[in-house]
Amino acid sequence: xxxxxxxxxxxxxxxxxxxxxxxxxxxxxxxxxxxxxxxxxxxxxxxxxxxxxxxxxxxxxxxxxxxxxxxxxxxxxxxxxxxxxxxxxxxxxxxxxxxxxxxxxxxxxxxxxxxxxxxxxxxxxxxxxxxxxxxxxxxxxxxxxxxxxxxxxxxxxxxxxxxxxxxxxxxxxxxxxxxxxxxxxxxxxxxxxxxxxxxxxxxxxxxxxxxxxxxxxxxxxxxxxxxxxx
Ligand SMILES: *[C@@H]1O[C@H](CO)[C@@H](O)[C@H](O)[C@H]1NC(C)=O
Ligand SMILES: *[C@@H]1O[C@H](CO)[C@@H](O)[C@H](O)[C@H]1NC(C)=O
Numbered sequence: 201x202x203x204x205x206x207x208x209x210x211x212x213x214x215x216x217x218x219x220x221x222x223x224x225x226x227x228x229x230x231x232x233x234x235x236x237x238x239x240x241x242x243x244x245x246x247x248x249x250x251x252x253x254x255x256x257x258x259x260x261x262x263x264x265x266x267x268x269x270x271x272x273x274x275x276x277x278x279x280x281x282x283x284x285x286x287x288x289x290x291x292x293x294x295x296x297x298x299x300x301x302x303x304x305x306x307x308x309x310x311x312x313x314x315x316x317x318x319x320x321x322x323x324x325x326x327x328x329x330x331x332x333x334x335x336x337x338x339x340x341x342x343x344x345x346x347x348x349x350x351x352x353x354x355x356x357x358x359x360x361x362x363x364x365x366x367x368x369x370x371x372x373x374x375x376x377x378x379x380x381x382x383x384x385x386x387x388x389x390x391x392x393x394x395x396x397x398x399x400x401x402x403x404x405x406x407x408x409x410x411x412x413x414x415x416x417x418x419x420x421x422x423x424x425x426x427x428x429x430x
Contacts, residue, residue, distance in 0.1 A: 273351050279337055280335055286363070297314075300395075303395070304411060319383065319395055319397065320397070327373060335362060336363055336366055337366075338354070338358055339372070392410055393413065
């Protein structure tokens with residue numbers, strides 16, 4: 201359900217962007233400044249969409265603090281309480297998805313979803329480290345939940361075990377969790393070649409340059425290292 205909802209939002213976004221801006225092959229501005237803000241999707245991001253700070257403090261995203269995300273009704277505590285440090289990464293993940301205007305190059309237009317966003321190596325490693333002791337019952341959170349109660353519950357026979365047992369490596373977590381929405385980059389934050397899940401907005405939006413780089417790569421028709429999957 202969470203994912204279907206995201207897809208619907210994306211579809212709306214794609215439609216909006218598609219009609220508002222002519223698909224110019226030379227500029228490909230359609231790949232830049234595409235905002236995924238779910239509540240009020242705008243083609244152009246505004247300063248309020250910016251992500252703030254490095255810690256888990258979200259003045260503009262209060263609803264994401266709740267254990268069951270208000271936005272998608274997705275319950276991160278489906279196997280008991282998720283460790284706060286772990287949950288922080290999921291809040292960031294949701295926030296990146298919701299608020300980042302820089303994911304345009306990875307929207308798969310045919311499937312109306314994002315695919316293979318190159319996540320900075322250490323962002324993925326930290327996510328995995330902070331979550332290895334929390335519990336879950338599935339290695340793919342996209343599908344297969346029991347939604348009969350209105351929130352995601354573990355399906356029958358899916359046992360609650362540590363993250364580490366469902367996701368033996370950082371890549372298994374970051375790539376497997378949402379069916380390859382992310383791809384673990386071999387680049388590090390600050391390289392200008394990978395998307396940071398979180399950054400200090402005082403130093404500017406590091407992901408802007410990354411989106412520009414990949415949009416230009418795609419524009420040039422160069423092989424994009426499988427960034428947009430088929
Ligand atoms: C789904 O969850 C409900 C309780 O919320 C339970 O009664 C039902 O048996 C579950 N179905 C499956 C297929 O696990
Ligand atoms: C990442 O991989 C690409 C191609 O596989 C390579 O050209 C590049 O040098 C690598 N970058 C780093 C930081 O290892």
